[in-house]
Amino acid sequence: MRKEILQIQSYVLNRLTNFMYKNGFIWILPVILSKSTDPLYPDPSGSVQKSLDVEVYGQKLTLTQSMIVQKQYLISQGLDRIFILSPNIRIEKPERASTGNHLFEFTQLDFEIANANENEARKMIESMIVNSLRYIRIDMNLELKALGSSFRVPKAPFKTYRYMDLLDKYGENWEKELVESIKDPVWVIDIPRYFYDMEDEYGVWHNYDLYVPKYGEILSGGQREYRYEILVKKMDSAGVDKSKYSKLLELAKDNRLRPSAGAGLGIERFVRWIADVPHVKDVQPFPRVPGEPVEL
Ligand code: ASN
Numbered sequence: 001m002r003k004e005i006l007q008i009q010s011y012v013l014n015r016l017t018n019f020m021y022k023n024g025f026i027w028i029l030p031v032i033l034s035k036s037t038d039p040l041y042p043d044p045s046g047s048v049q050k051s052l053d054v055e056v057y058g059q060k061l062t063l064t065q066s067m068i069v070q071k072q073y074l075i076s077q078g079l080d081r082i083f084i085l086s087p088n089i090r091i092e093k094p095e096r097a098s099t100g101n102h103l104f105e106f107t108q109l110d111f112e113i114a115n116a117n118e119n120e121a122r123k124m125i126e127s128m129i130v131n132s133l134r135y136i137r138i139d140m141n142l143e144l145k146a147l148g149s150s151f152r153v154p155k156a157p158f159k160t161y162r163y164m165d166l167l168d169k170y171g172e173n174w175e176k177e178l179v180e181s182i183k184d185p186v187w188v189i190d191i192p193r194y195f196y197d198m199e200d201e202y203g204v205w206h207n208y209d210l211y212v213p214k215y216g217e218i219l220s221g222g223q224r225e226y227r228y229e230i231l232v233k234k235m236d237s238a239g240v241d242k243s244k245y246s247k248l249l250e251l252a253k254d255n256r257l258r259p260s261a262g263a264g265l266g267i268e269r270f271v272r273w274i275a276d277v278p279h280v281k282d283v284q285p286f287p288r289v290p291g292e293p294v295e296l
Pocket of ligand 1 (some may be wrong): 038067108111262
């Protein structure tokens, strides 16, 4: 484990949390056990095999896969901007060990903005990325040089591609083709997936993932669904167990969910791109690689 990578990671965490704080976000502590966690399906590029359920005091809870439902809850309670450094457990298929992108335990900077639409959220994310990279370039210059990292600071707005267009152009292998063809981060939008991402009446999904050159996706987010009937319909068609989401559905039924948009930035993926190292396991001293034994 290179010390420079951990120095960069430490700096990145400081920069990102500072950026959020200065932009009016309230820092919330994470939960590791959830009644309502992200089901992570349907997702065209997902590979989570199962969720880990445990019984605690007679109640069935799940190791948190993402805090999306908790974020929607907090927004419904009147908070306008929130973020969490959230540890997530996702039991990925062992084949994902070789992508360089997957750990079965990782941390995301997960945030949500009340009343924001897709464009406003993407703008805020672009400024967070560009702003922190500018500082990293300067303040971490020695560490970046020692690692031979050559990332460049991009300019906003980032280029945007539609998921279906990429699929048409490159086929199933589109992610690999895309990251090999770009020099700066790009957006992939309009991806058919989770019940909580907003799909409008024309079938357009108002969600967005951020891809970086060479490595792939580092951030995923969307404008949120808050309408009761649509949430129920989406959960039913995905085969999601609605009893796990009773609080969310109760709020939606009472018209108390508010429109919002947000995203989660994978910390290990972001640092790995900055440090320019082959695998996300290289930035975590205690890596949890799909299919591989844990040492500590
Ligand atoms: N955190 C992501 C979001 O806000 C969800 C995820 O990690 N699946 O959209």
